[in-house]
Amino acid sequence: xxRLAALLLIWAGLVAGPAFGQRLIAAxxxxxxxxxxxxxxxxxxxxxxxxxxxxxxxxxxxxxxxxIAIRGPSHDRVARLKERxxxxxxxxxxxxxxxxxxxxxxxxxxxxxQITDAExxxxxxxxxxxQTRTGAEANDSMTALFGTELVRLMQAKGLFGSESRxxxxxxxxxxxxRIDLPAxxxxxxxxxxxxxxxxxxxxxxxxxxxxxxxxxxxRFVVEASRNQSLAYGLACVLLALGxxxxxxxxxxx
Amino acid sequence: xxxxxxxxxxxxxxxxxxxxGGTVGFLSGLxxxxxxxxxxxxxxxxxxxxxxxxxxxxSQVVAASTSGALSYYRRGGIDFKLALYLVLAxxxxxxxxxxTFGWLQSIGQLEVTISLCYFVFLGSIGAIMLYEAxxxxxxxxxxxxxxxxxxxxxxWMQGLPLRIRFKRSQLYVSVIPxxxxxxxxxxxxxxxxxxxxxxxxxxxxxxxxxPGNVVIGTSLLHVLCIxxxxxxLHAVSxxxxxxxxxFTLMIGSVIGAQFGASAGxxxxxxxxxxxxxxxxxGVAIRFAASLLIAPADPFSMAILAQGAI
Numbered sequence: 044x045x046r047l048a049a050l051l052l053i054w055a056g057l058v059a060g061p062a063f064g065q066r067l068i069a070a071x072x073x074x075x076x077x078x079x080x081x082x083x084x085x086x087x088x089x090x091x092x093x094x095x096x097x098x099x100x101x102x103x104x105x106x107x108x109x110x111i112a113i114r115g116p117s118h119d120r121v122a123r124l125k126e127r128x129x130x131x132x133x134x135x136x137x138x139x140x141x142x143x144x145x146x147x148x149x150x151x152x153x154x155x156x157q158i159t160d161a162e163x164x165x166x167x168x169x170x171x172x173x174q175t176r177t178g179a180e181a182n183d184s185m186t187a188l189f190g191t192e193l194v195r196l197m198q199a200k201g202l203f204g205s206e207s208r209x210x211x212x213x214x215x216x217x218x219x220x221r222i223d224l225p226a227x228x229x230x231x232x233x234x235x236x237x238x239x240x241x242x243x244x245x246x247x248x249x250x251x252x253x254x255x256x257x258x259x260x261x262r263f264v265v266e267a268s269r270n271q272s273l274a275y276g277l278a279c280v281l282l283a284l285g286x287x288x289x290x291x292x293x294x295x296x
Numbered sequence: 297x298x299x300x301x302x303x304x305x306x307x308x309x310x311x312x313x314x315x316x317g318g319t320v321g322f323l324s325g326l327x328x329x330x331x332x333x334x335x336x337x338x339x340x341x342x343x344x345x346x347x348x349x350x351x352x353x354x355s356q357v358v359a360a361s362t363s364g365a366l367s368y369y370r371r372g373g374i375d376f377k378l379a380l381y382l383v384l385a386x387x388x389x390x391x392x393x394x395x396t397f398g399w400l401q402s403i404g405q406l407e408v409t410i411s412l413c414y415f416v417f418l419g420s421i422g423a424i425m426l427y428e429a430x431x432x433x434x435x436x437x438x439x440x441x442x443x444x445x446x447x448x449x450x451x452w453m454q455g456l457p458l459r460i461r462f463k464r465s466q467l468y469v470s471v472i473p474x475x476x477x478x479x480x481x482x483x484x485x486x487x488x489x490x491x492x493x494x495x496x497x498x499x500x501x502x503x504x505x506x507p508g509n510v511v512i513g514t515s516l517l518h519v520l521c522i523x524x525x526x527x528x529l530h531a532v533s534x535x536x537x538x539x540x541x542x543f544t545l546m547i548g549s550v551i552g553a554q555f556g557a558s559a560g561x562x563x564x565x566x567x568x569x570x571x572x573x574x575x576x577x578g579v580a581i582r583f584a585a586s587l588l589i590a591p592a593d594p595f596s597m598a599i600l601a602q603g604a605i
Contacts, residue, residue: 120598120599122595123596124595125591127590130588131408131587131588132408132588132590132591133405134404137404139600192595193597196595260302260540261302261540264303268303268531268537272531273531275531275539276530276532276537279527279531279537279539279542280524280527282542282543282546283358283524283527283542283546284359284362286547286550287358287359287360288362291363291367
């Protein structure tokens with residue numbers, strides 16, 4: 044309901060405008076996403092409109108496309124490679140990637156390579172590889188290899204990915220994108236950058252933030268184990284003592 | 297029914313977990329061992345990250361040893377003074393163990409170390425047990441009464457300085473071997489997620505000559521205290537204790553232990569020991585395989601530290 048109202052509002056804003064150029068209006072369905080279910084996750088809708096520049100009455104003609112990059116909270120991440128040493132497989136080489144996003148998803152209105160050229164994609168950090176480059180500790184072929192493998196591992200977990208038909212144009216100017224956040228998505232601040240391309244040229248962009256918070260017992264446990272680790276540890280011991288004592292009392296003859 | 301384990305970050309069937317806890321509880325009731333050295337490997341083999349398996353089993357061992365320690369306490373089967381010395385030394389060992397655990401984790405060698413230690417450990421213990429059990433069975437078959445190996449009255453440890461009197465155990469021994477045993481068991485226990493009862497009992501009997509009526513109770517109390525301390529240490533330093541996993545295992549194991557204890561009364565001692573030896577060797581071989589067989593994916597990733605957005 045709220046989404047519909049917002050869409051109508053944008054539409055109303057669109058109808059009244061004169062002359063040339065374009066700008067981008069973007070919004071999210073929820074500034075704070077709460078994931079309750081452990082299994083299904085939650086979805087968020089990003090939507091917006093292409094609007095003529097102030098003082099213009101129409102948007103310039105051309106083929107419009109939208110790419111949205113969603114970047115989750117970041118960690119220092121390490122990729123490791125196992126090698127055989129004296130017959131035993133153990134981690135040998137590794138590469139550290141600082142401030143590596145724990146979630147990075149690219150959604151677009153068409154396959155990104157059809158929207159613009161590789162150089163622009165790279166410059167605007169719209170490739171997975173660009174994410175591994177920014178925080179790499181060294182800049183050599185080894186790091187590049189580890190970066191590629193790290194992206195593969197993240198994709199396998201569903202934390203990195205792309206969807207080329209996720210952004211839909213409801214009309215010439217209105218778009219919406221539905222993004223499914225998996226249940227195990229990391230909590231924290233997410234940044235979505237919406238980029239508008241006209242005939243392969245980046246003409247406007249807009250950044251928005253939203254927060255993801257997983258609710259429920261699972262999240263409570265994770266938070267407690269990190270933030271109140273001493274109390275959490277003591278609780279584990281008390282639980283164990285209680286269980287052991289109860290079972291002793293229950294089964295004693 | 298899938299149960300999500302928030303710290304391990306994966307879902308496992310709740311009945312599978314209960315069954316694992318139950319089986320290990322059954323075996324521990326049957327053989328009188330803590331079961332940590334079987335449960336931790338089982339969890340690792342079912343896909344739970346080794347650090348989480350070790351730390352969570354630690355708290356499960358607390359539950360498993362509580363009822364036993366209580367019943368020995370009621371019978372007066374605990375030497376509290378000896379336990380105090382062992383526990384104090386054990387905590388030093390546990391602190392060192394948890395620190396080593398964290399260090400190995402940060403350099404990415406924790407999994408391989410755990411596998412290697414388990415292999416060496418269970419392999420040698422299993423081999424000795426198998427040898428002993430086979431010899432005992434052959435001897436019974438030959439018609440001889442199984443000769444009980446009685447510990448001698450003196451060994452070189454009696455000559456060490458700093459002797460202390462432990463009244464309940466009727467012992468007057470040097471504090472050095474007591475502390476050494478405590479530290480070693482505490483270290484190994486916290487690193488591998490095992491109570492260490494199966495090492496502590498022989499050590500107390502053969503090295504310190506602790507009499508049989510207090511050895512099990514004292515050992516259980518020691519395991520209980522050390523594992524409780526280790527749980528807190530792991531929770532604080534590596535955040536790898538999964539309370540939901542631990543609780544599921546506890547429930548399964550305390551139930552299984554009751555059945556195991558009653559089944560143990562109907563089976564013959566030598567057969568039981570042979571069975572346990574084969575089981576321990578089986579787990580050791582499985583660890584060897586995990587070390588030697590090429591991994592499906594040579595690459596892995598881990599989070600080093602929380603960064604800024």
